[in-house]
Amino acid sequence: MKLYYADFTCSFAPHVALREAGLSFSLVRYDMKARTLEGGGSLTDINEKGYVPVLELDSGERITEVAAILQYIADQRPQSGLAPAAGTLARYRLQEWLSFIGTEIHKAFWPLFHDGAEIENQNARERLTRRFGWVQSKLGTQPFLMGETFNVADAYLLTVLNWTRAAGIDLNQWPQLKEYWARLRKRPAVMAATEAESKR
Ligand SMILES: N[C@@H](CCC(=O)N[C@@H](CS)C(=O)NCC(=O)O)C(=O)O
Known part of the structure; x- marks a missing residue:
């Protein structure tokens, strides 16, 4: 491949x-x-x-x-446990996460990295702040997005969390999310x- x-x-x-x-x-x-x-x-x-x-x-x-x-x-x-089996409810939950991260988080960064006007950048930061706040509420104290096992939604969430510093979004406002991000970055x-x- x-x-x-x-x-x-x-x-x-x-x-x-x-x-x-x-x-x-x-x-x-x-x-x-x-x-x-x-x-x-x-x-x-x-x-x-x-x-x-x-x-x-x-x-x-x-x-x-x-x-x-x-x-x-x-x-x-x-x-590997990177995705629940196809056809199970858990697999649709995974797709729910992938779709959410792709459309509501990944794409929301667009103006911040593409010379957006100040108002667009401000709106993007506000939207991302709401989205990350919600993600933290779902993550709670579990180690990974969908529970006890790392899966591909975690790989995608980690990727967009990596962009927050460059986008001027302070991860310190979400301590659990920050801990999750720092922990995932240490995976081999x-x-x-x-x-x-x-x-x-
Ligand atoms: N909907 C696409 C979006 C992919 C996308 O946005 N790729 C960006 C990098 S994150 C890219 O390759 N941009 C090319 C460019 O700007 O030249 C997907 O989910 O794969």
Whole structure:
């Protein structure tokens, strides 16, 4: 498998998931600033929507969209616990989280990282503050988003929490969320993905 990614963007979530699952994969880096793809070619040749992540299977098939890629990775290693079994209520709960993180958190950062006007940035910070406050209330004292086991929703939540400092959002206002974030960052798979994306 091959993961097309850009440093510390949303593709960090599938990158972590691949390592958590213990799957073998290679990385192809997309440079967001230069808009170039490692090895040449254009990102739109790989994904006509023009963004990462893209997971290329050994068959040559490509999967796009964070939520779909995460679930594909998890399903390659059912024993890893990275996703509840398909068809169970717990699996729909996972999809609920992935959809929420993708549409209500990930995309809410957009103006903050794309020269938004001050009013848009202020609105984005307020919306994210409400969302993170709610997430903390759901997390409570459990170790992971869905209970006792790390799953791909945690990989996605960790990824967006990583963006808070750059976005001017202070995690100290949510002590449980901050503890969760700091703890997840110490997972071997997360440290390995961080190191791999830092040295390029
Ligand atoms: N809906 C997509 C969104 C993916 C997305 O927003 N990717 C960003 C990085 S987080 C990207 O590749 N942007 C390309 C660019 O701005 O050049 C998904 O869930 O995968």
